Amino acid sequence: MSKTTEFFCRLPKSIDLTQDLDDITPLPKANEECRAALYSSNGKYFAYTQPNDVIILNTESKANVFFKIDLKEVFDIYFSPQGSFLCLWCKPILTDKESGIWNNNLKIFSLKTKSIIIEWSQKNQSGWKPQFTADEKIIAKSFSNNKEIHFYAIGEGDATINVNQPTFKYKVEDSKIPYQSFQISPGLNPSVAIFIPEKNGKPANVLIYNIPNFQQPICSKNFFKAERCQLKWNSLGTALLALASTDHDSTNKSYYGETNLYLLGIAGSYDSRIDLKREGPIHDITWSPSAREFAVSYGYMPSETTFFDSRGNAIHSLPTAPRNTILYSPHARFVLVAGFGNLQGTVDVYDRQNKFSKVVTFEAANTSVCEWSPCGRFILTATTAPRLRVDNGCKIWHASGKLIYLKEYQELYSIGWKPQDITQFPALKQLEPCPPAHESTNEYLAKRALATATAATKPAGAYRPPHARNSAASSSSTSLYQKELLQKGISPVSSTVPIPQPQKNGINPSSGRSRVVPGAAPIEVKESKSAIKNRKKREAKKLSSSTSGSSIASQLDESNSQTSTAPTTPTPSTPVVIEVASVVGGVISLEEKKIRSLLKKLRAIEQLKMKQATGEALEDTQVSKIKKEDDIRKELNALGWNE
Numbered sequence: 001m002s003k004t005t006e007f008f009c010r011l012p013k014s015i016d017l018t019q020d021l022d023d024i025t026p027l028p029k030a031n032e033e034c035r036a037a038l039y040s041s042n043g044k045y046f047a048y049t050q051p052n053d054v055i056i057l058n059t060e061s062k063a064n065v066f067f068k069i070d071l072k073e074v075f076d077i078y079f080s081p082q083g084s085f086l087c088l089w090c091k092p093i094l095t096d097k098e099s100g101i102w103n104n105n106l107k108i109f110s111l112k113t114k115s116i117i118i119e120w121s122q123k124n125q126s127g128w129k130p131q132f133t134a135d136e137k138i139i140a141k142s143f144s145n146n147k148e149i150h151f152y153a154i155g156e157g158d159a160t161i162n163v164n165q166p167t168f169k170y171k172v173e174d175s176k177i178p179y180q181s182f183q184i185s186p187g188l189n190p191s192v193a194i195f196i197p198e199k200n201g202k203p204a205n206v207l208i209y210n211i212p213n214f215q216q217p218i219c220s221k222n223f224f225k226a227e228r229c230q231l232k233w234n235s236l237g238t239a240l241l242a243l244a245s246t247d248h249d250s251t252n253k254s255y256y257g258e259t260n261l262y263l264l265g266i267a268g269s270y271d272s273r274i275d276l277k278r279e280g281p282i283h284d285i286t287w288s289p290s291a292r293e294f295a296v297s298y299g300y301m302p303s304e305t306t307f308f309d310s311r312g313n314a315i316h317s318l319p320t321a322p323r324n325t326i327l328y329s330p331h332a333r334f335v336l337v338a339g340f341g342n343l344q345g346t347v348d349v350y351d352r353q354n355k356f357s358k359v360v361t362f363e364a365a366n367t368s369v370c371e372w373s374p375c376g377r378f379i380l381t382a383t384t385a386p387r388l389r390v391d392n393g394c395k396i397w398h399a400s401g402k403l404i405y406l407k408e409y410q411e412l413y414s415i416g417w418k419p420q421d422i423t424q425f426p427a428l429k430q431l432e433p434c435p436p437a438h439e440s441t442n443e444y445l446a447k448r449a450l451a452t453a454t455a456a457t458k459p460a461g462a463y464r465p466p467h468a469r470n471s472a473a474s475s476s477s478t479s480l481y482q483k484e485l486l487q488k489g490i491s492p493v494s495s496t497v498p499i500p501q502p503q504k505n506g507i508n509p510s511s512g513r514s515r516v517v518p519g520a521a522p523i524e525v526k527e528s529k530s531a532i533k534n535r536k537k538r539e540a541k542k543l544s545s546s547t548s549g550s551s552i553a554s555q556l557d558e559s560n561s562q563t564s565t566a567p568t569t570p571t572p573s574t575p576v577v578i579e580v581a582s583v584v585g586g587v588i589s590l591e592e593k594k595i596r597s598l599l600k601k602l603r604a605i606e607q608l609k610m611k612q613a614t615g616e617a618l619e620d621t622q623v624s625k626i627k628k629e630d631d632i633r634k635e636l637n638a639l640g641w642n643e
Helices: 439-457 480-488 529-544 549-563 590-613 620-627 629-638
Strands: 007-011 014-019 037-039 045-050 053-058 064-069 074-079 085-090 094-096 106-110 115-120 138-143 148-153 168-171 181-184 191-196 204-210 219-223 228-233 239-246 258-265 271-273 282-287 293-298 304-309 314-317 325-328 334-338 346-351 357-363 369-372 378-383 393-398 403-408 414-417
Touching: 007 037, 037 074, 045 074, 053 085, 138 181, 181 228, 191 228, 191 239, 204 228, 204 239, 204 258, 219 258, 219 271, 228 282, 239 282, 258 282, 282 325, 293 325, 325 369, 334 369, 346 378, 369 414, 378 414, 403 439, 590 620, 590 629
Parallel strands: none
Antiparallel strands: 007 014, 007 414, 037 045, 045 053, 053 064, 074 085, 085 106, 106 115, 138 148, 148 168, 181 191, 191 204, 204 219, 228 239, 239 258, 258 271, 282 293, 293 304, 304 314, 325 334, 334 346, 346 357, 369 378, 378 393, 393 403
């Protein structure tokens, strides 16, 4: 595993460099706040910030201090493609309030001469990074509120560059419509792609120019529905993917707005819109390191992942699944397709050279960083802050899906592999067996197996909040819902089986409670004249269906004699009128409505308590509801309800 397990972790106030799973961080270690840490793209240097300086380490063997730049309040850093220059973004300071002059807070430091070769003012941290050509002979920056791009030639001796004297200039045709972004291509023949958004009815435009010939674009594409555009070159700089998007969908079909993908060839021989067969947002686009194909994850969840050749023709689609991330291994042998962010973290690994056959599926929950190792045999996943403040740490998996290393941190802010030249690692003809797992992994797997076994043997039961556990009443029916069932005369075990109870006068059949006003004298139940008349009609109809006319008459006489006597107790099916409460049939009283409303509030409070017990953060209004529980119970007692 040598040369494959070199990586770094950035903590709130320290830096950890690890090689072959051993700490190689030089002394003295960082002991103050570190805002940024980064390897150069060739892996030769490593830089990190401290409040009063920037430390550069030489990591060709073991990390040693290469140089210390005395510069305060550096917030972000960035290496040039070959690691010859370090760009620094410092805190912007207004030096002259009247004239609005700011300090030169963006500086480019040469690691050869160990000096700053150029600097200028850059107030916004968003999009601050200057761009270099692949050979580092030209540097480009935005100018005049994105109306011009200035290009500076870098001399052989890295002499100081005058920022007011650019070597080449690009200027937009319409000064009222500035460009939004630009991207210099990799490769030996550098080009620049420029995106101009739509405005005043004019379509958006992507233009590609050869540097430094800005007279005529070698390729262009016009399209609408483009407020923003992500420009992504392939590794050879021969083709460009343009992902255009809007915040709002004009058809009102999508909450996410609209996204469209366009493919442009550097020679201008083709430009096309990529047709995707499913509606929905585009989650990820990725070029293969071979530059001969690209992959797109798109559509409403579960999404679809489709692979296209360099001309935009679909060559393969994976089964739909909740996935939003695509990562090729450095040799383009394997393809990782995963669902991170708001998805559960399932990772699929496919063998690209074996007809996209699936190698393995494993779970990496709460992943915020995922990278292939430079050798293409291992996968690093990590949970970092500030996205998540819990379970911070890193895991290293073999491409076969087996976990081989794990380390936990109190707070982990960034992590990454040390970049290394792919020529150091032979291409994979066949995946080697997984190396032995580190002892930290064995401890983790044993702990997880024990937790799984404990959960399997533990008897399942209804969730009970902490304050209601280990009490004498815990074995009985204590929930509000069960209490209401008992009040209604229904068994809590089966809500459809009523508990046998003698019928009583003045009992509401729906709730099982007496129709009484709390504190009032017992109510005398009387049958109204209309109720008596209706009862006679029902009884006559019932008797006529089963007896002859003479027997019906005798039974009606008997019924009349009964009604002429003192008021009798009505049967449960007979509609009654209760004086004082004025309740007819199944209509509930105002007091009962109030009791039901209060019980509903109690159920809501109980649910909030359960959320609070599980550690879920509650809003202020929810906390105030919980505080009103005692007042609600007092009001229920006053209305005559008890548990």
